[in-house]
Amino acid sequence: MDKVMSNKWVIALYVLPSLLIIMGIIYIPIVLTGYYGLMEWDGVSAMTFIGLENYTTLFNDSAFWSSVSHSFLFAVLSTVSLGVYLLVALVLSGNIKGANLLRKIYLIPMLLSSVAIAQLWLKIYHPTNGILNSALESLGIQDPPAWLAEPSLVLYALFVPILWQFAGFYILIYYAALKNIPTTLIEAARIDGATPWQIAFKIKLPLIAEVFKVTIVLAVVGSLKYFDLIYVMTDGGPNGASEVMASYMYHKAFRGFDFGYGSAIGFFLLIICLVATWIIRRMTASKDNIQYS
Amino acid sequence: MIRKALTTFTLLAVLLVSLAACSSGGNNGSSSPADNSGSGSGGSADAEKVTIKMMHLWPDGSNSSQNKLVKQIIMEYEEANPGVTIKTEVLENEQYKNKLKVLSASNSLPDVGFTWAAGFLEPYVKGNLFAPLDDLLEGDLNGQFVAGTTEAYAIDGKTYALPVELNIVPVFYNKAIFEKHNLEAPKTYEEFEHVVKTLRENGVTPVALGAKDAWTGSFWYMYLADRLGGPDLLDESIANQTFQDPKLIEAAKLAQELVDMDAFVKGFNGLSNEEAKSEFMNEQAAMYAMGTWEVPNYTTAEDVDQAFKDKIGFFKFPVMEGGEGSLNNWVGGPGVGLFVAENSPVKEQAKDFVSFFVQKWGEKSVTEAGIFPATKVDTSAIDLPPMFIDLLNELNNADKVTLYVDVQMKPVASEEHHNQIQALFGKAVTPEEFAKKHEEVLKAGK
Numbered sequence: 001m002d003k004v005m006s007n008k009w010v011i012a013l014y015v016l017p018s019l020l021i022i023m024g025i026i027y028i029p030i031v032l033t034g035y036y037g038l039m040e041w042d043g044v045s046a047m048t049f050i051g052l053e054n055y056t057t058l059f060n061d062s063a064f065w066s067s068v069s070h071s072f073l074f075a076v077l078s079t080v081s082l083g084v085y086l087l088v089a090l091v092l093s094g095n096i097k098g099a100n101l102l103r104k105i106y107l108i109p110m111l112l113s114s115v116a117i118a119q120l121w122l123k124i125y126h127p128t129n130g131i132l133n134s135a136l137e138s139l140g141i142q143d144p145p146a147w148l149a150e151p152s153l154v155l156y157a158l159f160v161p162i163l164w165q166f167a168g169f170y171i172l173i174y175y176a177a178l179k180n181i182p183t184t185l186i187e188a189a190r191i192d193g194a195t196p197w198q199i200a201f202k203i204k205l206p207l208i209a210e211v212f213k214v215t216i217v218l219a220v221v222g223s224l225k226y227f228d229l230i231y232v233m234t235d236g237g238p239n240g241a242s243e244v245m246a247s248y249m250y251h252k253a254f255r256g257f258d259f260g261y262g263s264a265i266g267f268f269l270l271i272i273c274l275v276a277t278w279i280i281r282r283m284t285a286s287k288d289n290i291q292y293s
Numbered sequence: 294m295i296r297k298a299l300t301t302f303t304l305l306a307v308l309l310v311s312l313a314a315c316s317s318g319g320n321n322g323s324s325s326p327a328d329n330s331g332s333g334s335g336g337s338a339d340a341e342k343v344t345i346k347m348m349h350l351w352p353d354g355s356n357s358s359q360n361k362l363v364k365q366i367i368m369e370y371e372e373a374n375p376g377v378t379i380k381t382e383v384l385e386n387e388q389y390k391n392k393l394k395v396l397s398a399s400n401s402l403p404d405v406g407f408t409w410a411a412g413f414l415e416p417y418v419k420g421n422l423f424a425p426l427d428d429l430l431e432g433d434l435n436g437q438f439v440a441g442t443t444e445a446y447a448i449d450g451k452t453y454a455l456p457v458e459l460n461i462v463p464v465f466y467n468k469a470i471f472e473k474h475n476l477e478a479p480k481t482y483e484e485f486e487h488v489v490k491t492l493r494e495n496g497v498t499p500v501a502l503g504a505k506d507a508w509t510g511s512f513w514y515m516y517l518a519d520r521l522g523g524p525d526l527l528d529e530s531i532a533n534q535t536f537q538d539p540k541l542i543e544a545a546k547l548a549q550e551l552v553d554m555d556a557f558v559k560g561f562n563g564l565s566n567e568e569a570k571s572e573f574m575n576e577q578a579a580m581y582a583m584g585t586w587e588v589p590n591y592t593t594a595e596d597v598d599q600a601f602k603d604k605i606g607f608f609k610f611p612v613m614e615g616g617e618g619s620l621n622n623w624v625g626g627p628g629v630g631l632f633v634a635e636n637s638p639v640k641e642q643a644k645d646f647v648s649f650f651v652q653k654w655g656e657k658s659v660t661e662a663g664i665f666p667a668t669k670v671d672t673s674a675i676d677l678p679p680m681f682i683d684l685l686n687e688l689n690n691a692d693k694v695t696l697y698v699d700v701q702m703k704p705v706a707s708e709e710h711h712n713q714i715q716a717l718f719g720k721a722v723t724p725e726e727f728a729k730k731h732e733e734v735l736k737a738g739k
Contacts, residue, residue: 044419148560149562151719234563238563238716254394256739257416258705258739
């Protein structure tokens, strides 16, 4: 067994297929995207090399920067909502009645496709016939807003379904992590007279800190490249009020036939995600790993 | 034991990988000669097997009548030309556009497919991907098209696609709602404003508009610009890459005045065209400016209630006092057109099919699918609901059909036009800013 597995050729043989696939569908396209970003290219006819012109345009493109700010708003909101998910997971893991059922209920939105969720929420937000505005009107509110048509509201209106969509995912991660904490620790604490709050904040949370860090990265990077729900619900509108980086890239490349510029945006998006990940890792890096056992 | 199993597995894996490599090599080997034979025989013999690949954008679910008609024409063609097989691939509009772009990047377009006019077409022509079809226009199809329709597909004097649809944009209205409030179809802009005000005062939504799909708002702006500034204002502005004509700014002001009058359905900037359309179909809005492709819904469509169909009429966008545009100017244009791929191995056969398709389509599309073809229709010879006849006659009497500006503009400018339309109707920009942004993007020439 050891003999076969330590043979370098065998190792290479096993690694090779996935290496090729990853190279072929991830790394090579990334390099190509960077390359296309240096071109003036409409996606159809021949490319011409224009150096960094796409990037200088990008840095002066106010529409792009507003899409960046929208993406970062989503990232911040998602990170904040992680706290809420964590609270729910704490309650669920505390052996309350019906925890199992509740966990499944939270998970259901995750099983729906984004397009289905988008369609559902489009109906909810419909300015005259939607249940949200019908409910508001029946509560006596005159002229409730048209949620997806108001530039100042549309981002927050879009964030609600996103929050709803990913709740189950993060709650599940936290739940699993919390369930992984040895019961002996919690019992010991209880015997020593710790209150439930103390158990939660002094024992459980420090023990799942690593998981929490991972979810922050997931939430931030996921928000920065978020696309599908926005594409279906508002298509970046009205007038770019809900444009995020990924949808802006799509519009420039596929609607505006400007694949060079689109590639530049895509490449820049990648860099932003990498930098964000790196910063988060740095900020949350702890010197020592907490372990109680 | 385990070691043995592992070695066997490893060996097996090696075998599988090499097998896969072989088989893919085999595929390449067998497919290329087939292609070659196809290109060799393309023009000459029908007896040999020729396969024409075609892509269209009418799925059975959403556009069943077009879908059926395409199938029918293909069947007839295959019968008339034994040995020719036509393989179709169907995608919904937006996906169709994306796939076309992806395929063109890898130079593997279908032999025959649909394209849009002017701005959409240009990159493909520049990239040498579409074949010129002038020989068909001078041959079999000479004089068959409504005047001025194929020009939208011409670049540098060559025509690269043949239109199968021609639509204009009337304002459809609900006669029952109008009668209830003692209103008549407006002939002048003042009357139109009166209609809007009266309807609003009585709690009826005057106009259904789904400006999330910004091209629908563009119709309104185009009409305002035409009625104010005359038939050539928009065309010339775009051709000369300028947008500073005071009439264009004035038209933008009028558009915002309509918004201030609450002419459009609530939240229109967040509604898609489909959602707006359902407001009109459910009689929650009184007017709807939309292309003549909607006419089947008001005449022949089986799933629409007859009582509703009887209530729907249309009027021409009203004229303005002191404006230069006449009542018989229309916003509209050819829809999609058929192209033949330049590097198609079966180019001649594909052209022959396109010619056949256009003719058959012209004969049948109005009666069988309710589509206005770009080829001439003899209205006296066919039996159709009056709305069709009226609109076909309007088409024949039109002084001018201004091609949709988002089609006229190049892709980047077209995108910006869409954004600016939403901004204008959402009152996020002033009319002056609206014009300035257009000027900038037109000047950029992308």
